[in-house]
Amino acid sequence: MSGSKALGGARRRRTRCRRCQACMRTECGECHFCKDMKKFGGPGRMKQSCLLRQCTAPVLPHTAVCFACGEAGKEDTVESEEEKFSLSLMECTICNEIIHPSCLKMGKSEGIINDEIPNCWECPKCHKEGKTSKDQTDGLGKRRMDNGEVSRWKLTDEPPASKKKSLSVEDAPRSDGPKRKKEKELPQDSGSKKKIKGAREKHLKKKVKPNSSDSSEANGPNSSSGGGHGSGTAAASALLSASQDQRSHQREKLERFKRMCQLLERVRDSSSSSSSSSESDSESDSDSPSPIAASEPSSPAYGGSARERNRRLAELGFSASEESEGESVAEVEVEGVEEPQRRRGDGARVRRAALEPEPEEEEEGVGDHRAAPAAPASPQPNTQTPPFTHTHSTVQMRFTSAPPPSPCMNQSVTLTLGAALIIL
DNA sequence: TGAAACGTTATG
DNA sequence: CATAACGTTTCA
Numbered sequence: 001m002s003g004s005k006a007l008g009g010a011r012r013r014r015t016r017c018r019r020c021q022a023c024m025r026t027e028c029g030e031c032h033f034c035k036d037m038k039k040f041g042g043p044g045r046m047k048q049s050c051l052l053r054q055c056t057a058p059v060l061p062h063t064a065v066c067f068a069c070g071e072a073g074k075e076d077t078v079e080s081e082e083e084k085f086s087l088s089l090m091e092c093t094i095c096n097e098i099i100h101p102s103c104l105k106m107g108k109s110e111g112i113i114n115d116e117i118p119n120c121w122e123c124p125k126c127h128k129e130g131k132t133s134k135d136q137t138d139g140l141g142k143r144r145m146d147n148g149e150v151s152r153w154k155l156t157d158e159p160p161a162s163k164k165k166s167l168s169v170e171d172a173p174r175s176d177g178p179k180r181k182k183e184k185e186l187p188q189d190s191g192s193k194k195k196i197k198g199a200r201e202k203h204l205k206k207k208v209k210p211n212s213s214d215s216s217e218a219n220g221p222n223s224s225s226g227g228g229h230g231s232g233t234a235a236a237s238a239l240l241s242a243s244q245d246q247r248s249h250q251r252e253k254l255e256r257f258k259r260m261c262q263l264l265e266r267v268r269d270s271s272s273s274s275s276s277s278s279e280s281d282s283e284s285d286s287d288s289p290s291p292i293a294a295s296e297p298s299s300p301a302y303g304g305s306a307r308e309r310n311r312r313l314a315e316l317g318f319s320a321s322e323e324s325e326g327e328s329v330a331e332v333e334v335e336g337v338e339e340p341q342r343r344r345g346d347g348a349r350v351r352r353a354a355l356e357p358e359p360e361e362e363e364e365g366v367g368d369h370r371a372a373p374a375a376p377a378s379p380q381p382n383t384q385t386p387p388f389t390h391t392h393s394t395v396q397m398r399f400t401s402a403p404p405p406s407p408c409m410n411q412s413v414t415l416t417l418g419a420a421l422i423i424l
Numbered sequence: 425t426g427a428a429a430c431g432t433t434a435t436g
Numbered sequence: 437c438a439t440a441a442c443g444t445t446t447c448a
Contacts, residue, residue, distance in 0.1 A: 062435085
C-alpha cells in the first residue's frame with residue numbers, strides 16, 4: 001500500500017471496451033464465473049465476468065482525467081495522429097499515473113507504448129528511473145499492476161500448459177467449503193448436474209496464451225462436444241477471413257506508427273539517453289537486446305527479409321517482431337506451426353509497440369463464428385461457445401531511445417517501415 | 425500458488 | 437439505484 005498513489009480512493013480501474021467481440025458476446029453460461037452469477041442460478045459471490053467475455057482491450061473509465069491538468073482525454077478533438085496521441089490519456093503501467101503525453105515535460109519518445117491495451121504505456125518518467133513493471137512489484141510491495149494489470153488483461157502469456165485440461169469436471173461451486181464470510185445462499189443444486197464434460201474453463205483465466213494454441217485450445221471452453229470435426233480448421237478459416245480486415249488495419253497502423261516515429265525523432269530532444277536498453281530487457285527479461293539475435297526466424301514465410309527488417313530496426317533503436325496472432329494476419333497456419341517457442345512470456349509481457357491512439361484494434365474475426373450459437377442471447381447454458389480467439393496486435397515494435405547511429409536515420413526508418421509495410 | 429471471495433468502482 | 441465487474445485480499 002504504500003501510498004504511492006491513490007490506492008484507497010479513486011483507484012483507476014479499467015472497464016470493458018464494449019467493442020471487441022468478447023465484449024459483444026453473450027455469457028457462455030458454462031464457465032465458472034457464469035455459473036456463479038445469479039442469473040445462472042449461482043450464488044453470485046465471485047462477481048467476475050464470463051471467461052469468454054474477457055475484454056481484450058480494456059479502456060480507461062470515462063471519468064479518468066489527466067494527473068497533471070485534470071482534464072479528460074481530448075484525442076477526439078484533433079485530427080492528426082500525433083495530436084491524438086498527445087491529447088489522449090495514457091496510463092502508465094508502472095506508476096499508474098494517467099496523464100496526457102503533452103502534459104509531460106519530457107520527451108514522449110521515452111515512453112513505451114503498449115499497444116495491447118489502449119492508452120497504456122510506461123511513462124517516460126518511470127523509464128528514466130529504470131523502473132519496470134516487474135521490478136517495482138516483485139520487491140515486496142504488492143503487485144499492483146503486475147497482477148492487476150497485465151495479467152488481467154489477456155495479454156497473454158504462456159499458459160501453464162500443464163493444467164489446462166486437467167480438471168474437467170469439478171466446477172460447481174456448490175456446497176460449502178469456501179465461504180469467506182457471508183454465507184447467504186446455499187447451494188440449491190446439489191451435485192447432480194455435471195453436465196458438460198469438457199468444461200475446462202480454466203484455461204484462459206488471466207493470462208491466456210495467444211498464438212498458436214489458440215486454435216487448438218479455442219474450443220476448450222465448452223464445447224464442441226462433437227469434437228470431431230477439426231476445430232482447428234474451422235477456426236483457421238474463420239480467422240483467415242478476419243485476417244483480411246486485419247491486414248488493412250495493420251497497414252494503417254503501420255503508417256501511423258511511421259508518422260509518429262518521424263515526429264518523435266524530431267522531438268527527441270535532449271540527449272539520447274543511451275542506457276535505455278537495460279530496462280526494457282530486464283522487464284521482459286527476454287529478448288535480448290541484441291538486435292539480431294532477438295528476432296528469431298519467426299516465420300518462414302517472411303524469409304530473410306523479415307529478419308533483415310528486424311535487424312535494421314534494431315540498429316535504429318527499434319525492435320520489432322511480428323507476433324501475429326492466430327487471426328491477425330494471413331499466416332495463421334504458419335504461425336501455428338512454429339509459434340510455440342517464441343516468447344517465453346514472463347509475467348508481464350508488456351510489449352512496447354506501435355502507438356495506437358484509438359482504443360480499438362480489436363482482433364476478433366468479425367463475421368465469423370461459424371460455430372457460434374445461433375441465439376446465444378438467452379441465458380441458457382447450452383450455447384456452444386464459439387472458438388474463442390483473441391489476439392492483439394500483429395506488429396509490435398518497441399522503440400527506445402538509442403543514439404542514432406547515423407545521420408540518415410530518418411531515411412532508414414522510413415525505408416525500414418516501408419519494407420515492413422510491404423511485408424505485411 | 426491458484427482459486428474464491430469481496431469491496432469498490434463504473435455505468436446504465 | 438441496480439447491476440456488472442475490476443482489482444485486491446484471503447483462503448486452501
